[in-house]
Amino acid sequence: QVQLVQSGSELKKPGASVKVSCKASGYTFTSYAMNWVRQAPGQGLEWMGWINTNTGNPTYAQGFTGRFVFSLDTSVSTAYLQISSLKAEDTAVYYCARGSSNFDYWGQGTLVTVSS
Amino acid sequence: SSELTQDPAVSVALGQTVRITCQGDSLRSYYASWYQQKPGQAPVLVIYGKNNRPSGIPDRFSGSSSGNTASLTITGAQAEDEADYYCNSRDSSGNHLFGGGTKLTVL
Numbered sequence: 001q002v003q004l005v006q007s008g009s010e011l012k013k014p015g016a017s018v019k020v021s022c023k024a025s026g027y028t029f030t031s032y033a034m035n036w037v038r039q040a041p042g043q044g045l046e047w048m049g050w051i052n053t054n055t056g057n058p059t060y061a062q063g064f065t066g067r068f069v070f071s072l073d074t075s076v077s078t079a080y081l082q083i084s085s086l087k088a089e090d091t092a093v094y095y096c097a098r099g100s101s102n103f104d105y106w107g108q109g110t111l112v113t114v115s116s
Numbered sequence: 117s118s119e120l121t122q123d124p125a126v127s128v129a130l131g132q133t134v135r136i137t138c139q140g141d142s143l144r145s146y147y148a149s150w151y152q153q154k155p156g157q158a159p160v161l162v163i164y165g166k167n168n169r170p171s172g173i174p175d176r177f178s179g180s181s182s183g184n185t186a187s188l189t190i191t192g193a194q195a196e197d198e199a200d201y202y203c204n205s206r207d208s209s210g211n212h213l214f215g216g217g218t219k220l221t222v223l
Contacts, residue, residue, distance in 0.1 A: 035212070037159075044217040045151070045159065045202050061211055095158055102149035102164040102204070109158050 002026040004096050004107035011113045017084045020110045022096030029077035030054050035103060036070060036081050037095040050100075051079060086114045120148075120203055120215035127221040128193045136188045136218045138203030146206045148186035150179060153200045153217075162201075163188055190220075198222045 007021040022034065036048040049060040051070040058070040069082040079096055091114045097103035120140040128134035138148055147166060151159035161170050163179035176191045186205070190197055203215040 037214075044200075045153075045204075045214040047204070047212040047214055049211075059211070097159075101147075102161055103151070103159070104161050104164075104170060106158040106160070 002098070002105045004098060004105055006094075006096060006107035006110045009111040009113070011115065012086050013116055014086055014088060014114055016086050016114075017082060018086060018112055020081045020083075020094050020096075020112065022079045022081075022107050024077045024079070024098070027098075029074060032098045033100045034070075034072075034079040035097045035099065037097055037103075037106075038092045039095065039109075040089075040092040043092075045095075048081075048094075053079070083112070086112075088114050090114050120205060120213055122201075122203060122215040122218045124216065125219045125221065127223055128190070129223050130195060131192055133189065133191045134193050134220065136190075136201050136220065138186045138188075138205075138215045139184055140205065140213075140215075141184055142205050142207050142213070143181060143184050143186050145208075147181065148179070148203045148205045150177075150186075150188045151202045151204065152197075153202065154198075159202065193220075193222050195222050 003025045005023045010018050030053045033050050035050040038046045048064045051058045067084050071080045093109040093111050095109045096107040098105045150163040152162050153159040162173050162177050167179045178189045180187050200217045202217045
């Protein structure tokens with residue numbers, strides 16, 4: 001069965017970096033795009049962008065350029081989200097989600113807390 | 117505009133029918149998909165395309181679209197349908213965007 005398993009919660013200080021992983025199983029990793037979605041505490045879903053799992057080419061939504069980097073390791077069917085120069089407002093749950101036209105499978109979410 | 121607008125909250129009596137709507141210019145060109153999210157859980161896809169349900173989604177969930185408005189209808193709402201519902205579509209650049217979400221209360 002298809003599964004997306006994300007790495008565990010992170011507590012980081014402002015200015016630090018974090019790397020969230022999303023390991024896929026149960027399907028051919030390079031056959032589906034991978035998206036990243038942010039959900040701040042008590043807020044709605046925000047699409048951050050996606051990465052082409054064939055070419056590794058990322059596309060970032062407005063507001064997610066510069067400090068946010070999507071990457072892959074296809075040898076282990078894993079997508080990564082790295083956020084640098086963390087700010088308090090980056091505190092959120094980050095989800096990976098499979099798909100192009102719609103998102104049919106989601107990871108369980110990774111809570112990133114930024115606090116001094 | 118590149119926004120999707122949803123009512124913040126909707127309520128429905130147990131067993132009745134409820135429609136949750138999503139408005140946006142992009143819906144004239146792209147179908148919406150709909151996601152259910154319960155507290156502390158990841159979103160779940162419930163409707164995609166013209167009116168398609170993923171495996172395991174009850175047939176009381178249906179979708180429709182007219183002009184700039186997409187709708188998610190739950191016919192015979194159950195207590196377990198109480199959740200936040202988000203629509204998603206694409207903007208003019210082909211990028212995705214989510215609506216602000218609708219909190220459904222089943223009375």
